[in-house]
Amino acid sequence: MITWYIEYEYWVAAVQLILAMLGMGAGLQITDFQKVAMQPKAATLGLLMQLVVVPLIALGFILFTDLPPGMLIGIAIVASIPGGTVSNIFTFMARGNVPLSISITALTSVACLVTTPAILDFLISDYMTDSFVMPAQKVAIEIGLCLLLPLALGMAFLKYFPAYAKRFSAFCIRGSLAGIGMIVIGSLGAGRLNFANMAGGDIAVLCGFILSLSFVAMWLTKSFGLASQDNRAIEMEVVVRNINLGFLLKVSLFPTVAGESNPMADMALFTMLLYGGWQLAAGVFLIFWRRKQPLLDTTNLAS
Numbered sequence: 001m002i003t004w005y006i007e008y009e010y011w012v013a014a015v016q017l018i019l020a021m022l023g024m025g026a027g028l029q030i031t032d033f034q035k036v037a038m039q040p041k042a043a044t045l046g047l048l049m050q051l052v053v054v055p056l057i058a059l060g061f062i063l064f065t066d067l068p069p070g071m072l073i074g075i076a077i078v079a080s081i082p083g084g085t086v087s088n089i090f091t092f093m094a095r096g097n098v099p100l101s102i103s104i105t106a107l108t109s110v111a112c113l114v115t116t117p118a119i120l121d122f123l124i125s126d127y128m129t130d131s132f133v134m135p136a137q138k139v140a141i142e143i144g145l146c147l148l149l150p151l152a153l154g155m156a157f158l159k160y161f162p163a164y165a166k167r168f169s170a171f172c173i174r175g176s177l178a179g180i181g182m183i184v185i186g187s188l189g190a191g192r193l194n195f196a197n198m199a200g201g202d203i204a205v206l207c208g209f210i211l212s213l214s215f216v217a218m219w220l221t222k223s224f225g226l227a228s229q230d231n232r233a234i235e236m237e238v239v240v241r242n243i244n245l246g247f248l249l250k251v252s253l254f255p256t257v258a259g260e261s262n263p264m265a266d267m268a269l270f271t272m273l274l275y276g277g278w279q280l281a282a283g284v285f286l287i288f289w290r291r292k293q294p295l296l297d298t299t300n301l302a303s
Contacts, residue, residue, distance in 0.1 A: 010255070012186070013248040014142070016179025018150045020244045021109075023172030024088075025154020026165045028102060042097070042230040045221065046104040049238050051111065053216060055079045055119050061209045062123060067202055069127040070267020073253070075209055076123035077246045077268060078275050080116045082108035087240035090283040094290040096232030104237045109151065113143050116249070138252060147245060176244060183247055206271060210278045214239055218286075232290050240283055243276040 058079035062072050083105045091101035108115075117140055154172070158165040217238035221231045250272065254265035 010248075010251045012179055012182050013251045014146050016176045016183070017146045017244045017248050019172040019179065020176035020242075021147050021150035022154040022157075023169040023176065024105075025151040025156075026158050026169035026172065027088075028106065028151070028155050029158065030155075041224070042100055042226050042234070043103055043107070045224055045226065046100070046234045046237055047107060047111070049217070049220070049234060050082060050104065050108045051115055051119075053220070054213060054238060055123065057212050057216060058123060058209070061205070061212075062127075065205050067205055068264075068267055070264040071202060071206055071271050072127055073124050073264065074250075074268035074271025074275075075206070076120055077249050077253075078241055078243075078272060079123065080112070080119035081242045081245045081249070082112045082116075083237040084240045084242040084244070084279075086280075086283065087236040090240060090287060091233045091236045094232045094236065094287045095229065096236065096290070097227070097229035098233070100230055101233040101237060104233070106151070108237075109147060109242070112245075113140050113148065116140075116143060116245075120249070120253075142248060142252060143245070146248060147242075180244070180247070203274070206274060207278070210275055210282075214282050228293070232286075235286060236283065239286070240279050241275065243272055243279070246272045 058075050061067070061075055067075075083101075088098060088101045088105060092098045154169070157168055161168070217235040221234045226234075247269075250265060250268050254262050254268070
């Protein structure tokens with residue numbers, strides 16, 4: 001089993017991402033994207049948070065901490081990827097603006113075709129070997145084939161087979177979760193995730209990065225005078241990242257070599273897994289916290 005996983009790790013990562021995006025696409029329509037034009041202020045802020053503020057926070061931790069290079073690379077990957085599909089569900093449960101959440105997720109997913117390679121190159125080029133060249137074209141192609149194309153196919157499925165779209169989406173999401181489980185089990189079995197080798201201080205600093213994103217998401221959006229529903233949508237988009245894409249990027253940056261271990265790649269994977277666990281906990285916290293608060297400024301939803 002472990003030998004099989006090591007040989008096919010890339011394809012496991014690719015298939016789980018494709019299934020996740022098919023599932024997301026099966027719940028989207030063109031009209032969901034058109035609604036973003038009615039909310040330019042909120043949508044613009046959401047994009048700036050995703051594409052500028054989050055990478056700048058990551059840059060601060062990269063420049064001013066002594067985290068191992070593997071963790072810094074994991075932080076850079078987290079900062080470079082768009083929001084995750086779960087953010088739309090969490091936004092709905094927190095009584096946020098779901099169309100805005102969907103629009104930001106979709107727009108950043110399209111933008112990451114260009115922004116993800118650029119952000120990665122900007123943040124981590126100094127931490128790679130001198131012979132390393134950022135595979136920007138390869139990353140862009142993978143994003144197009146494994147993220148954008150499945151998203152479009154999922155939307156087409158909803159358009160032509162609406163009666164089956166909900167079940168199709170659920171099937172794909174469950175398949176994606178199974179793929180993530182294979183990544184975790186395979187990595188543990190191959191000895192790549194040895195938590196005993198992780199320094200407690202480094203993990204604490206890493207948790208500081210995770211908390212920073214959460215606090216910025218919760219408090220920075222307040223200063224722009226948006227409606228409560230818009231704030232909640234942007235919060236979830238910042239906190240909940242597309243870790244599925246992160247897994248694929250890790251494999252692309254550090255191709256698996258049979259019989260060889262790569263501590264840097266293992267540390268990057270650990271960072272993403274830790275963030276993935278945290279974002280679920282943070283999302284649940286935000287859901288319960290926001291549901292107890294009244295919805296304010298609802299007249300500004302179309303601003």
